[in-house]
Amino acid sequence: MRRAIIDLDAIRGNVRALRAAVGGAQSMVVVKANGYGHGAVPVAQAAVDAGADWLGVVDLTEALALRAAGIRAPVLAWLHDPDSDLTPAIEHGIDLGVSSLRQLAAASGANVHLKVDTGLGRSGAAPSEWAALFEEAAVAQRSGRIRVRGLWSHLAGADDAAQVAAFETAVSAARAAGLEPELLHLAASHAALRLPDARFGLVRFGIAAYGLGGEFGLPLRPAMTLEATVVSAKRVAAGTGVSYGHDYVTPRETTLALVPLGYGDGVPRHASGRGPVRIGERVYRVAGRVAMDQLVVDVGDDPVTEGDRAVLFGDAAAGNPTAGDWAEAADTIDYEIVTRIGPRVQRVYVGHGSRPPVPARSDVTAVWRGNVATPEAMAELGARIAAELRAGDLVLLNGELGAGKTTLTRGIGAALGVRGAVTSPTFVLARTHPRVDGPPLVHVDAYRLSSALELDDLDIDFEASIVVVEWGKGLLEHVTTDWLEVDIERPHGMEHLNSADAAAEVEPREVTLTGHGPRWKEWVDAAGH
Numbered sequence: 001m002r003r004a005i006i007d008l009d010a011i012r013g014n015v016r017a018l019r020a021a022v023g024g025a026q027s028m029v030v031v032k033a034n035g036y037g038h039g040a041v042p043v044a045q046a047a048v049d050a051g052a053d054w055l056g057v058v059d060l061t062e063a064l065a066l067r068a069a070g071i072r073a074p075v076l077a078w079l080h081d082p083d084s085d086l087t088p089a090i091e092h093g094i095d096l097g098v099s100s101l102r103q104l105a106a107a108s109g110a111n112v113h114l115k116v117d118t119g120l121g122r123s124g125a126a127p128s129e130w131a132a133l134f135e136e137a138a139v140a141q142r143s144g145r146i147r148v149r150g151l152w153s154h155l156a157g158a159d160d161a162a163q164v165a166a167f168e169t170a171v172s173a174a175r176a177a178g179l180e181p182e183l184l185h186l187a188a189s190h191a192a193l194r195l196p197d198a199r200f201g202l203v204r205f206g207i208a209a210y211g212l213g214g215e216f217g218l219p220l221r222p223a224m225t226l227e228a229t230v231v232s233a234k235r236v237a238a239g240t241g242v243s244y245g246h247d248y249v250t251p252r253e254t255t256l257a258l259v260p261l262g263y264g265d266g267v268p269r270h271a272s273g274r275g276p277v278r279i280g281e282r283v284y285r286v287a288g289r290v291a292m293d294q295l296v297v298d299v300g301d302d303p304v305t306e307g308d309r310a311v312l313f314g315d316a317a318a319g320n321p322t323a324g325d326w327a328e329a330a331d332t333i334d335y336e337i338v339t340r341i342g343p344r345v346q347r348v349y350v351g352h353g354s355r356p357p358v359p360a361r362s363d364v365t366a367v368w369r370g371n372v373a374t375p376e377a378m379a380e381l382g383a384r385i386a387a388e389l390r391a392g393d394l395v396l397l398n399g400e401l402g403a404g405k406t407t408l409t410r411g412i413g414a415a416l417g418v419r420g421a422v423t424s425p426t427f428v429l430a431r432t433h434p435r436v437d438g439p440p441l442v443h444v445d446a447y448r449l450s451s452a453l454e455l456d457d458l459d460i461d462f463e464a465s466i467v468v469v470e471w472g473k474g475l476l477e478h479v480t481t482d483w484l485e486v487d488i489e490r491p492h493g494m495e496h497l498n499s500a501d502a503a504a505e506v507e508p509r510e511v512t513l514t515g516h517g518p519r520w521k522e523w524v525d526a527a528g529h
C-alpha cells in the first residue's frame, strides 16, 4: 500500500561520483538514522560496493547492527551515552569518536578519533580542553591502551573558513603532544564538494550519497521514491469539506483521491495544503490537512481511480516532485523529509544487488582473511576449496565485476575435473558441468535474479550437485544451513577495472572466507588456508 522504493544503483552511482569529486581524499558514507531513512544495511552495502572507505554512524548500537549484518568495512561511531559500555567496539572493530577525557578512558582498547569542537558548539572537546585531551591520549597511546587513528570535527555551515583554521590549530596542538593521527576529517557533503581546503584526508558524505542536499554540479540521483496506492477515488459535490477542520472545501464537483500516507509515516503535517503529489502525469497539492494515516488529493475531472500510483517525492528527472519540494512545503530540509519516513512504510530495494544481506549467524561462523596475489593463486584457492566439496554444498561468491569470482570457480572446476569450460555464466543464469564420477558442478550467476522465486525457476537440484553462485548473497541462504561464502575485494577499489591495465590485473585481492554452519565453520577454522 505504501512504499519507499530505494534505488541502490543510485546510491552506488552517487558514491562513485562523490569519490571521484574529492580527488585523493578517502570517503566515509554516513548511514546513521537508518541510512537517512533509506535502510542502513542495504545502503552501507551499496556504499562499500561503490568503494566507500568508511561508514559513519552515530552510536554503537547502529554500528553493531552493521556488523551483525555481516558488514566488515571500517565504521566510526561518535555519540555515546555517558553510561554506555564501549567495549563491544573493540570486539567488533568499530572506531570511536572521543570528545572528552571521560570517553577516552571508557574507550580503552579501541581505535579512536579525537573530536574537537571548532565552532559547532555540539560534541567535541572545547579549545580549552584540547591540550589535556591530547596529552592524555598520547600517554594512553604510548602505553598501548588506545590507538589514535583520527582527529576530527564537524562544520556549522556558518563560518567554515574560521572552522578550517581552528581545525588546523587543533592538528598542530595534537602533533605537538606527540600524536600523528593518520586520518584528519572535517567536511560533510557540502564542504567536501564546495570547500577543497576542508577535505583533509577523509570526507564524510551523508546527504549527497542519497542524492539530496542541493545542487552540487555532479550527476547525483535521489535514491528514495515515496509512493502509495490510491485507495479510493470518489466524486463529490462542490462545497465538500475535506479532512479535519475542513481547511479545504471543493470549489466545484470533483474527484477526491485518498492516499494512505500520513504523519504516522513521516509525511509532515506542516505541509498540509501544500505538499505536492503526483498521480499519473500531473502533480497536485495535498487538499486540506495531512492526517495520521492518509491525505487527500483533489484531482478535478482527471481519470484517477483506485489502484493508481501516487508519488509524493522521488527523482525530478522522472517527473516526480522532490524531497526538496516537500521540505519547502513543510519549512524544513530534505534531510528531515527522508529521515523521518517511518517503519510502516515498506522499503523496497531495487537496482543490482538490491537484496539486503542475511545476518551473519555468529554462533556457527568462522572467518578467514588473506591476500591472494595472482589469478593463478585465485585458481589455486578454488582447487583447495574443491578438495572439500561434495554433493549438497553451496558456495557463494561476492565481489564486483572483475574481482576474480570466475577465476576462482575455474579453479574449482579444474580441480573437480568437470566437463565444459567454466566461464562467466552471465548469459545463461546457470550452467551445469557434469563429471565422470561425482556430483556435477552447477555455476550460477544470480546477478539478475531478484528473488528466491526466480531461482526456483532454474530447477537446480541442490542436493545432488555442488552449487557455486556468483552474486547470490541474501538470496540462497535458505536452501541450506551450511554454506561457504567467499568475498573477493580489490584493496584499492575498482577504479583500476580497465582490463587493458595489466598491472591492475595482477593486483592482489583480499579474500575473506566465511564458513556458515558446522561443516564450513570447522573447515575455515581448521585450515587457516
Ligand SMILES: Cc1ncc(COP(=O)(O)O)c(C=O)c1O
Pocket: 030, 056, 154, 187, 188, 189, 190, 204, 205, 206, 207, 208
Ligand atoms: C559528524 C557528521 N559527519 C557527517 C555528517 C553527514 O552530513 P551531510 O549529510 O551533510 O553530508 C553528519 C550528519 O549530520 C554528521 O553528524
